[in-house]
Amino acid sequence: MIEKSHTLKQQIIENFGTPCAVIDLDRVENNIVRAQQLCDKAQVANRPHIKTHKSPLLAQMQLDAGAKGITCQKLGEAEVMADAGIDDIIIATNLLGAARSGRLAALQRRVALKVCADSAVTLTEYSKAARNAGRALDVLVECDTGQLRAGVETPHEALKLAQIIKDDAMLNFAGLLFYPATDSWQQTQVFHDELIKGLTSIGLQANIVSTGGTPNFVNVGKLRGATEHRAGTCIFNDRMMIAAGVATLNDCAFEVYTSVVSRAGAERGILDAGSKTLTSDTGGLEGFGYIIEHPDASINKFSEEHGFLDLSQCHDKPAVGDIVRVIPNHVCVSVNMFEQLIAVRHNKIEKVIPVTARGKLV
Amino acid sequence: MIEKSHTLKQQIIENFGTPCAVIDLDRVENNIVRAQQLCDKAQVANRPHIKTHKSPLLAQMQLDAGAKGITCQKLGEAEVMADAGIDDIIIATNLLGAARSGRLAALQRRVALKVCADSAVTLTEYSKAARNAGRALDVLVECDTGQLRAGVETPHEALKLAQIIKDDAMLNFAGLLFYPATDSWQQTQVFHDELIKGLTSIGLQANIVSTGGTPNFVNVGKLRGATEHRAGTCIFNDRMMIAAGVATLNDCAFEVYTSVVSRAGAERGILDAGSKTLTSDTGGLEGFGYIIEHPDASINKFSEEHGFLDLSQCHDKPAVGDIVRVIPNHVCVSVNMFEQLIAVRHNKIEKVIPVTARGKLV
Numbered sequence: 001m002i003e004k005s006h007t008l009k010q011q012i013i014e015n016f017g018t019p020c021a022v023i024d025l026d027r028v029e030n031n032i033v034r035a036q037q038l039c040d041k042a043q044v045a046n047r048p049h050i051k052t053h054k055s056p057l058l059a060q061m062q063l064d065a066g067a068k069g070i071t072c073q074k075l076g077e078a079e080v081m082a083d084a085g086i087d088d089i090i091i092a093t094n095l096l097g098a099a100r101s102g103r104l105a106a107l108q109r110r111v112a113l114k115v116c117a118d119s120a121v122t123l124t125e126y127s128k129a130a131r132n133a134g135r136a137l138d139v140l141v142e143c144d145t146g147q148l149r150a151g152v153e154t155p156h157e158a159l160k161l162a163q164i165i166k167d168d169a170m171l172n173f174a175g176l177l178f179y180p181a182t183d184s185w186q187q188t189q190v191f192h193d194e195l196i197k198g199l200t201s202i203g204l205q206a207n208i209v210s211t212g213g214t215p216n217f218v219n220v221g222k223l224r225g226a227t228e229h230r231a232g233t234c235i236f237n238d239r240m241m242i243a244a245g246v247a248t249l250n251d252c253a254f255e256v257y258t259s260v261v262s263r264a265g266a267e268r269g270i271l272d273a274g275s276k277t278l279t280s281d282t283g284g285l286e287g288f289g290y291i292i293e294h295p296d297a298s299i300n301k302f303s304e305e306h307g308f309l310d311l312s313q314c315h316d317k318p319a320v321g322d323i324v325r326v327i328p329n330h331v332c333v334s335v336n337m338f339e340q341l342i343a344v345r346h347n348k349i350e351k352v353i354p355v356t357a358r359g360k361l362v
Numbered sequence: 363m364i365e366k367s368h369t370l371k372q373q374i375i376e377n378f379g380t381p382c383a384v385i386d387l388d389r390v391e392n393n394i395v396r397a398q399q400l401c402d403k404a405q406v407a408n409r410p411h412i413k414t415h416k417s418p419l420l421a422q423m424q425l426d427a428g429a430k431g432i433t434c435q436k437l438g439e440a441e442v443m444a445d446a447g448i449d450d451i452i453i454a455t456n457l458l459g460a461a462r463s464g465r466l467a468a469l470q471r472r473v474a475l476k477v478c479a480d481s482a483v484t485l486t487e488y489s490k491a492a493r494n495a496g497r498a499l500d501v502l503v504e505c506d507t508g509q510l511r512a513g514v515e516t517p518h519e520a521l522k523l524a525q526i527i528k529d530d531a532m533l534n535f536a537g538l539l540f541y542p543a544t545d546s547w548q549q550t551q552v553f554h555d556e557l558i559k560g561l562t563s564i565g566l567q568a569n570i571v572s573t574g575g576t577p578n579f580v581n582v583g584k585l586r587g588a589t590e591h592r593a594g595t596c597i598f599n600d601r602m603m604i605a606a607g608v609a610t611l612n613d614c615a616f617e618v619y620t621s622v623v624s625r626a627g628a629e630r631g632i633l634d635a636g637s638k639t640l641t642s643d644t645g646g647l648e649g650f651g652y653i654i655e656h657p658d659a660s661i662n663k664f665s666e667e668h669g670f671l672d673l674s675q676c677h678d679k680p681a682v683g684d685i686v687r688v689i690p691n692h693v694c695v696s697v698n699m700f701e702q703l704i705a706v707r708h709n710k711i712e713k714v715i716p717v718t719a720r721g722k723l724v
Contacts, residue, residue: 017437017724018459051666073667075379093667094623096683097380097634118624121682150624150632150668261456262480262512270512272459276698277723280642304413304694305435305455306512320483321458332666336638339721359701359721361639362379
C-alpha cells in the first residue's frame with residue numbers, strides 16, 4: 001500500500017472530520033484504464049455500471065477512457081447521469097415503481113433509454129410509459145443462466161417476451177442482458193445460441209448482448225455473440241474482490257478514514273464507522289473490512305455508528321484518537337452512505353466529488 | 363394490521379414510485395405517547411434518541427408530548443436539530459472526528475451541548491473545542507456495565523475521568539451515561555452506587571444519569587438514581603422489537619412499500635428493495651423483514667437493489683406488479699436510506715417528512 005502521510009490524515013480530519021470516504025485518483029484512473037483495456041482486448045464495448053460510484057464526474061472519466069455508455073440500476077441514478085449530459089444509458093432492472101410513477105416517461109422524453117424486462121407485466125408498463133413519452137422505448141430481455149437473480153430461466157420464455165416487444169409499436173427489441181456466474185460460461189453460451197436461433201426465426205436481431213460483473217472480467221469476450229460488458233466494482237475494488245482473486249490491496253482505491261474513539265477494554269476498541277457507514281454487507285467474509293494500519297485487528301461487530309474491534313490478535317494495538325483506513329467488504333454499498341468522496345493524489349487532496357446519485361431508490 | 367386500501371397503494375406508487383418509506387401517523391403518535399407515559403410513570407425524564415427518525419419534525423412531536431430534550435449519535439444530527447431550534451441535546455458518543463474538524467466548537471457556539479466521553483483523549487479534544495467555542499462544555503462520562511460497547515469498564519476509571527473534567531475550566535461534569543443490558547440492571551446499580559459515592563467524595567454531583575434503549579423500557583426507573591431515559595426505536599418499532607417481545611405488529615409504524623418486480627421462478631420472486639433500501643442488518647433474525655401481505659414468504663437474500671423471495675412456503679404467492687409492505691428487521695438503518703417519509707393517516711397521505719439528518723456521518 002502507499003503509506004499515507006500523517007499530514008494527509010491531519011488535513012483530512014481538519015477539513016472533513018471522521019468517518020469520511022477517500023479515493024486515490026491514481027488508482028481510480030488505473031482501474032478505469034484496466035477495465036477498458038480488458039474490454040478492448042476482448043473486442044466488446046465497455047459499459048461501466050455506475051451503481052458503485054454514483055458520481056457523474058467518475059462516469060465521465062470512464063467515458064473519456066473509451067466506455068461506450070453507462071449502466072444504471074435505478075431510474076433515479078439515470079436521472080442524475082442524464083442531468084450531467086450522459087445519454088447512452090442502460091437501466092439493468094425491471095422498472096415498475098419508476099414506470100408507474102411517471103418518472104420513466106419523463107426521463108424517456110429527455111434521453112433515449114434502454115431498459116430491461118423479464119416479464120410481460122413489466123413490458124406492459126414500459127409500453128404505457130413510452131406512449132406517455134411519445135417515443136418508442138428500447139428494451140433488453142433479461143436472461144438468467146443459473147444465478148437465480150432476475151431474468152427468465154429459459155430461452156423459450158425470453159423468446160416469448162421478444163415477440164411481445166416486437167408486436168408492440170411502442171417498444172423496440174434492443175437485445176439481451178446476461179449475468180453469468182464465472183463458472184457457468186458454457187451454460188450461458190448454450191442459452192444464448194438457442195435464443196439467437198429463435199430470435200432469427202422471428203426476424204429479430206440482438207444488437208446488444210451484455211455480460212456483467214467485475215469477477216466476470218476473467219471471462220470477458222468468451223461468450224460468442226457478446227457485444228458489451230458492464231462492471232461496477234472494478235473502479236474501486238474491495239475486500240470481496242480481493243477474496244475473489246480479481247484485485248489486490250494495491251488496486252483498492254476507496255478507503256474509509258475512521259477514528260479510534262474508544263479503547264475501553266485491553267483487547268477491544270471502537271471505530272466511529274458502523275453499519276451506517278460501512279454497512280452490514282458481509283460479502284460472505286469474516287469481519288467487516290480490512291484495516292490497513294492494523295491488518296491483524298478485526299472489525300467483528302457493528303452498531304449503527306460504531307465498529308467493534310477485536311484486538312486480541314493485534315500486536316501493535318491502535319490508541320484512542322488514531323485515524324485508521326478501512327477497505328470495506330463491499331464498496332458499492334459503503335459509497336452509497338457518503339455525500340462526497342475526497343479525491344487524493346500523491347498525498348494531496350485534489351478535489352471533492354459529490355456522490356450525486358446516492359440514495360436514489362426509485 | 364390496518365388493511366391499507368388498494369387506493370392508498372395506488373396513490374403512493376403514482377406519486378412516489380417504489381421502493382418508498384411510509385409511516386402511519388396514528389401509530390407514531392401512539393408510540394410517542396406510550397414512551398412518554400412509561401417515563402412519566404417511572405419519574406424519569408424522556409430524552410428520545412433521534413437516530414431512528416432523523417427528522418426535526420418528529421423530534422418536535424416528541425418534545426411536544428413531554429420529552430425534556432433529545433439524544434443524538436452524531437454531531438451532524440445535532441446540527442440539523444439545532445437548525446430547527448432544538449437546544450437541549452445530548453450527543454451520546456465520543457466525538458473525535460467532529461471535535462478535530464472544528465464542527466463541535468462551531469455548534470457549541472450556537473447551542474449548549476452535552477457530550478460524552480470514555481477516555482482522557484476525548485476530554486482533551488473537548489477541552490480544545492470548548493476553548494475555541496468560548497464557553498465550557500457539559501460532559502457526561504460513559505460507563506459500560508457488561509455490554510462491551512463504549513464506556514469505561516469500572517467505577518474507578520469513570521471517577522478518574524470525572525476528576526479530569528473537574529480540573530478543566532473548559533469542561534463541566536454533567537453526569538453519567540449507561541446502556542445496561544435488560545438482564546444486567548443489578549450490575550448497573552452496583553456500578554452506579556459505587557461511582558456516586560466516589561463522585562460525592564470529590565465534590566461532584568451527577569445531575570444527569572441516563573439509561574437507554576427501547577428494550578430497556580421494561581426496566582425504566584429501576585436504576586435508583588436514574589434521571590432520564592433515551593430510547594430511539596420505539597417511535598417506529600421493527601421486527602427486532604417484535605422478536606424482543608417489546609412491540610407487536612400493530613405497534614410497527616414504518617413500512618417499506620416495494621414492488622414485486624420479478625417472478626422468474628415458480629418458487630421465487632424479487633422485490634425492488636435490497637440492501638441499499640432495507641440494509642443487511644439482520645438483528646440476529648432469520649430473513650430480512652416481514653412482508654405484511656405474505657407473512658409466509660421470506661426475504662432470504664439481498665443484492666443491492668433486489669430482495670430475493672423464497673416463496674416455497676407461501677400459499678398465496680405474490681404476482682409481478684404487486685406492491686407489498688415490509689417491516690424491516692432494523693428500522694433505524696432503513697430509515698437512514700430514505701430521503702423522505704410519506705406520512706399517512708386513515709389511508710390518506712397527510713404529508714411528506716424529510717429525513718433531514720440522514721447520512722450525517724460526522
